[in-house]
Amino acid sequence: MTRKRPTINDVAEASGVSRGTVSRVLNGQTNVSLAAELAVRRAVSETGYVVNRAARSLKTSRTGSVVMVLSEPQERLFEDPNFSVLMRAATNRLAERDMSLVLMIAGDDGDRERVAHYLRGGHADGALLISTHEGDPLLEAVERSHVPAVACGAVLGHESVIPYAAADDRGGARQAAQYLVDQGRRRIGMITGPLDTPGGALRMEGFTSVLGRKVTKRKLVYGDYTQAGGERAMHELLRNFPDLDAVFVASDLMAAGALQALRTAGRRVPGDVAVVGFDDSAIATATNPMLTTIRQPLAEVAEETVRLLIALLDEQQVESAVLPTELIVRDSA
Amino acid sequence: MTRKRPTINDVAEASGVSRGTVSRVLNGQTNVSLAAELAVRRAVSETGYVVNRAARSLKTSRTGSVVMVLSEPQERLFEDPNFSVLMRAATNRLAERDMSLVLMIAGDDGDRERVAHYLRGGHADGALLISTHEGDPLLEAVERSHVPAVACGAVLGHESVIPYAAADDRGGARQAAQYLVDQGRRRIGMITGPLDTPGGALRMEGFTSVLGRKVTKRKLVYGDYTQAGGERAMHELLRNFPDLDAVFVASDLMAAGALQALRTAGRRVPGDVAVVGFDDSAIATATNPMLTTIRQPLAEVAEETVRLLIALLDEQQVESAVLPTELIVRDSA
DNA sequence: TTGAAAGCGCTAACAA
DNA sequence: TTGTTAGCGCTTTCAA
Numbered sequence: 001m002t003r004k005r006p007t008i009n010d011v012a013e014a015s016g017v018s019r020g021t022v023s024r025v026l027n028g029q030t031n032v033s034l035a036a037e038l039a040v041r042r043a044v045s046e047t048g049y050v051v052n053r054a055a056r057s058l059k060t061s062r063t064g065s066v067v068m069v070l071s072e073p074q075e076r077l078f079e080d081p082n083f084s085v086l087m088r089a090a091t092n093r094l095a096e097r098d099m100s101l102v103l104m105i106a107g108d109d110g111d112r113e114r115v116a117h118y119l120r121g122g123h124a125d126g127a128l129l130i131s132t133h134e135g136d137p138l139l140e141a142v143e144r145s146h147v148p149a150v151a152c153g154a155v156l157g158h159e160s161v162i163p164y165a166a167a168d169d170r171g172g173a174r175q176a177a178q179y180l181v182d183q184g185r186r187r188i189g190m191i192t193g194p195l196d197t198p199g200g201a202l203r204m205e206g207f208t209s210v211l212g213r214k215v216t217k218r219k220l221v222y223g224d225y226t227q228a229g230g231e232r233a234m235h236e237l238l239r240n241f242p243d244l245d246a247v248f249v250a251s252d253l254m255a256a257g258a259l260q261a262l263r264t265a266g267r268r269v270p271g272d273v274a275v276v277g278f279d280d281s282a283i284a285t286a287t288n289p290m291l292t293t294i295r296q297p298l299a300e301v302a303e304e305t306v307r308l309l310i311a312l313l314d315e316q317q318v319e320s321a322v323l324p325t326e327l328i329v330r331d332s333a
Numbered sequence: 334m335t336r337k338r339p340t341i342n343d344v345a346e347a348s349g350v351s352r353g354t355v356s357r358v359l360n361g362q363t364n365v366s367l368a369a370e371l372a373v374r375r376a377v378s379e380t381g382y383v384v385n386r387a388a389r390s391l392k393t394s395r396t397g398s399v400v401m402v403l404s405e406p407q408e409r410l411f412e413d414p415n416f417s418v419l420m421r422a423a424t425n426r427l428a429e430r431d432m433s434l435v436l437m438i439a440g441d442d443g444d445r446e447r448v449a450h451y452l453r454g455g456h457a458d459g460a461l462l463i464s465t466h467e468g469d470p471l472l473e474a475v476e477r478s479h480v481p482a483v484a485c486g487a488v489l490g491h492e493s494v495i496p497y498a499a500a501d502d503r504g505g506a507r508q509a510a511q512y513l514v515d516q517g518r519r520r521i522g523m524i525t526g527p528l529d530t531p532g533g534a535l536r537m538e539g540f541t542s543v544l545g546r547k548v549t550k551r552k553l554v555y556g557d558y559t560q561a562g563g564e565r566a567m568h569e570l571l572r573n574f575p576d577l578d579a580v581f582v583a584s585d586l587m588a589a590g591a592l593q594a595l596r597t598a599g600r601r602v603p604g605d606v607a608v609v610g611f612d613d614s615a616i617a618t619a620t621n622p623m624l625t626t627i628r629q630p631l632a633e634v635a636e637e638t639v640r641l642l643i644a645l646l647d648e649q650q651v652e653s654a655v656l657p658t659e660l661i662v663r664d665s666a
Numbered sequence: 667t668t669g670a671a672a673g674c675g676c677t678a679a680c681a682a
Numbered sequence: 683t684t685g686t687t688a689g690c691g692c693t694t695t696c697a698a
Contacts, residue, residue: 018670055692100435107421342675392689
């Protein structure tokens with residue numbers, strides 16, 4: 001009882017015009033008489049016709065899809081809800097163009113080989129890179145494939161070759177640092193992210209640019225975007241500087257760990273030590289005290305990233321975009 | 334300098350056999366001489382040939398892709414990291430079959446129409462439904478499309494028509510309730526999820542099945558899987574039963590809210606009130622005290638879901654799977 | 667403005 | 683075991 005799917009021929013027959021004309025209507029060409037257009041549209045809805053993408057793709061050598069490549073499973077995006085915001089924005093934007101989003105994970109070498117193969121095979125019209133690191137072998141594969149690519153978040157060292165949209169990591173970190181200073185805090189430390197990520201490098205830059213020479217190296221402790229890492233880093237910071245009165249942590253998840261370390265160490269927050277996080281993720285309101293943090297406009301970043309990619313596909317000029325962050329004051333600082 | 338992608342013809346030429354033979358090798362058919370196979374493989378890697386999926390798809394009328402449909406943005410999966418676990422498992426499994434995962438969101442009517450259109454157009458070989466609700470109009474579209482579908486998490490009311498893999502919500506809730514009873518708690522309430530979700534309905538069932546008639550209706554308060562909702566629900570529960578000594582909350586995020594309400598109300602946790610959550614998400618360790626909770630084997634559920642779908646595509650018999658949960662004891666109970 | 671027709675790259679049926 | 687060939691459904695050029 002599974003009737004065959006109607007093809008463009010069925011529509012042509014039902015509307016009394018040729019396949020060519022049907023195709024023109026379907027693709028929004030203008031050189032079609034109103035009568036023909038109407039007839040075709042009616043036939044389309046009568047027959048329930050839906051274009052066969054494979055056939056179209058074979059002919060046009062465009063696939064109508066974009067691949068989203070997720071690098072680095074340990075990266076922050078995988079640990080919090082930001083990620084789904086991002087995907088939602090991407091699918092929405094693409095859907096407007098009747099394009100679809102294919103998802104690939106590039107966690108290990110095998111994964112990356114698959115992605116490279118996929119791109120080389122021309123299975124996608126464009127690539128959306130998520131949390132791709134400096135030196136990631138994936139980048140080479142992307143470039144060799146000649147598939148237009150944009151990144152969500154800067155790709156360190158490739159900023160000029162891969163357009164990107166990102167939150168203003170540096171500016172956000174500056175906001176955080178300045179806020180702590182304005183609150184009268186004087187002995188401020190920082191728990192950074194991995195320095196080969198933009199969130200790691202740029203947030204550290206922003207922080208040090210505000211505090212200047214007061215930031216000794218030992219006031220910067222490296223975290224890995226995990227909660228346990230944040231906890232360890234906080235303990236280290238307290239060992240280095242027992243009289244610390246504030247800390248800026250490069251992610252909310254790490255900040256949750258830091259909060260635990262501070263509690264263990266008997267410090268009150270924000271009384272003894274003020275804590276500012278980064279992200280404004282769901283975790284920020286689950287901690288006690290709730291985190292004062294820097295909100296990234298993640299949905300906007302994602303939308304902008306997709307906009308860039310679409311512009312690139314349309315062969316327009318594109319320019320990377322950096323979107324402003326916002327200080328969200330809660331209870332921890 | 335963008336040389337045209339090599340086709341099967343180029344490979345045939347380079348290896349000195351016919352297109353047909355190349356195709357047979359590529360598709361793993363057995364009736365090919367070893368010599369021919371070797372020649373073809375060499376030619377493939379020499380030319381850098383990658384199959385054109387559109388052409389293959391046009392011929393075979395299979396697309397080599399599966400669509401993952403995400404319903405209900407407010408659903409728990411969107412609020413925590415579970416979701417990425419799920420996607421990772423799905424892409425991995427599919428990659429083994431050289432299939433790809435397309436993502437669609439079905440949040441509003443427009444979205445659903447797009448999904449329906451996509452399915453009707455035969456753009457995917459199968460569908461993976463995530464957090465689809467009872468009565469979701471999407472279900473009808475899926476059925477009408479005749480595209481094989483499986484669900485991650487039971488689809489209430491459609492359990493017999495849409496195969497699924499899920500965590501044992503009922504059993505997990507039982508574990509939680511039994512644990513609280515074993516700890517000597519006697520006045521136990523529950524904050525449920527929305528009752529049209531399996532996590533809402535089944536966790537409530539499991540809970541009440543342990544506590545029996547001691548559960549009056551007013552000891553069950555409905556939450557909406559948000560933190561704010563959990564907080565509100567906890568306040569209500571405390572109003573109804575000021576001497577409550579334990580609460581089971583259907584998600585960690587809501588439990589975080591409940592913890593806040595308890596703090597506001599001056600109750601100590603677990604001293605005055607024990608709290609058990611559900612999920613074992615990242616939030617569970619960010620709260621203070623850290624949550625005792627029920628862990629869902631999310632990765633396994635996802636893998637199993639994909640396994641079901643693949644079996645379905647291979648026209649095998651499939652049976653829904655329910656995977657065991659685990660009690661994770663931390664500090665809140 | 668429209669129709670006719672070629673051909674995108676592949677698989678599979680058939681013939682050898 | 684292999685080669686030949688038809689044709690999947692579409693877009694687009696060319697001619698009318």
